[in-house]
Amino acid sequence: MFPARSLALIASLAAALALAGCNKGTSSQSDSSSSTTETADNTAALPAGHPQLPAQTPQLPAGHPAMPPTTLPADRPIIWTLPKDWTEQAGMPPRYAVIRPPDDRPAELAVTIFPGNVGGTLANINRWRAQVGAQPITEADLEKNITRFDSNNLKIIIADIPGPKTEDPAMLAAIVPDSANDSTWFFKLVGSKDNVAKNKDDFTQLVRSIRLIPGK
Secondary structure: OOHHHHHHHHHHHHHHHHHHHHHHHHHHHHHHHHHHHHHHHHHOOOOOOOOOOOOOOOOOOOOOOOOOOOOOOOOEEEEEEOOOOOOEEEEEOOEEEEEEEEOOOEEEEEEEEEEOOOOHHHHHHHHHHOOOOOOOHHHOOOOOHHEEEEEEOOEEEEEEEEEOOOOOOOEEEEEEEHHHOEEEEEEEEEEHHHHHHHHHHHHHHHHHHOOOOOOO
């Protein structure tokens, strides 16, 4: 016969073990419920009957802005003709588009538009010169550092801006005024000196092809 004190101790231990088992079951049930809810939340945006998306489909983080389309709209205010083997895609603001030459002469051409003239030709040229490490120029030197021409009723300016050191990048930049909308389009090609030189003819061809579409 066990003493009454021993029996009380055994009963207490048995009660503790039973309570632990209940808590474990409750926790497991709660985890399962949480998992089910999470799965449901992940698929709540799909219409009824829509097949499940593959697990490897990338998802944007919560609150991330929607990604812009990768192709330029057909109904756009400006058009140009791409040189052979060049590619284009819509850009992330403030870029309107990003254009690239072939892979064997890599560079990047950014297309942007801003209200007004953004400080004028000299201010823009000196801003770009600073970006490739070149010293600013004065108004007296401006015409020696730019090329002006008319194309498709547009008065276009092109600047060829090499960096001062061998390892510095180079830039080809075009200024395309849109007087009807009081704004300016900028086309900036940046890359190594060698690749920018190889792309200069194609860049000039693209810029000469630019047309602004009235009313857009």
